[in-house]
Amino acid sequence: MSDSVATNTSTALGAAPTFDQFGLAADILKAVRESGYTTPTPIQAQAIPVVLAGRDVMGAAQTGTGKTASFSLPIIQRLLPSANTSASPARHPVRALMLTPTRELADQVAANVQTYSKHTPLRSTVVFGGVDMNPQSDALRRGVEILIATPGRLLDHVQQKTVNLGQVQMLVLDEADRMLDMGFLPDLQRILNLLPKERQTLLFSATFSPEIKKLASTYLRNPQTIEVARSNSTATNVRQIVFEVHESDKSGAVAQLIRERELKQVIVFCNSKIGASRLARVLEKDGIVATAIHGDRSQSERMQALDAFKRGEIEALVATDVAARGLDIAELPAVINFDLPFNAEDYVHRIGRTGRAGASGDALSLCSANERKQLADIEKLIKRPLEVEPLEVTMRARRDGATSAPRRDERFGRSERTEHRHGSRDEAGSRRRTAGTHDRPRGRQQPIDEFFLKPYEPSPSAMKRQEETVEPERKSAPKQPLAALLGGLGMPRKSS
């Protein structure tokens, strides 16, 4: 409770802060107003004064808390006094650098910065991989004060000498934990070594792991810690339900949930790229407009998918964890976990796509017998048990192949449910609009509970079947020189 400012505007509910209290320039406030924001979020209320004061920040905030504005607005403010209207590129050196782990996130942060700075003379641009370098190089050569980037492409530009980082006064590391997870540490170190030592550094991370603390102690100076929602907790306005389903029923379950709950727009998370593509195809066949977004799709496909989803042209965006963090899609009513993530933290990030900015949302997760470990990990992380209920999948998902763990659970009794899966293709197709919408299976007890209680153990016949049917995995050549990557890990190079 650091409320030295708002004493005379306080109400019964306490201070009702406004953006006016921060002393931001009129041109910035105008842009904020035009964006429709009137009241700062908690992270904004805390971070903006600290950033304006020039201090380093170690911020823990869930996405959807208004984090981007919490650093963008004060950075724009601090750059403003020396903003230059000259056309000369030399008058527009990069003075603020913002790094993000994924291309989509970079693009989104850049859009925010663009919005908030539109009435100022400040220029900004974004660079990330997967797209032509030339337009980026042109923009950099024309000069920008604010640069948003993913690390790899930024280093590429550094090498091409299309950008100079020697005058950066402010650095933002957004989703820093994610960047470390993704092996960006060596790249980050290279970039940090190019920056002036005299600078302001803002580090945002979902968690303060030992690795993050080490990064902070190496590169931040006397940072102010700002924590809004306890990390690893989940928003209370997100209703979380776990549905027990057989692995092979998952596609049908997704389609059924979308239909039954009349979900207009939903992100469905899968653990694998192949699984995401397959599920998107299956949903399409079931008449749900779906598109997959993952790292094996081209950048233009990724951007098109996201744009179409934002425009409301797509009902189901089937995604890998490329979309788990940071993406801000307005008023998403629900997310579905087709697979439970291997990493419990990713669960928190995934469900953070719904229930944003105070709206309520549903996080619906499918859990098969072989995912109990992940479920337990998640409950441990969020420190509470999740509501688990059986889901009878009445929709016949056609030729359900959309699973990363094929047929591992065939042994579980499904005799009384197989009838749903034996209809002919046409029959299933003709009833798919209505199937699952009126028979409510909720009350009926299924023997499905049973397999959650027993440790998973494939039957000998299932094992045999798998050996026979599963193709030996093809090992692809390593995509990057691992030794080079390992060289930089864990040991920050001494720079001073």
Place this chain on the structure above:
DNA sequence: AAAAAAC
């Protein structure tokens, strides 16, 4: 185990 990110 899987995903992401520079060419």
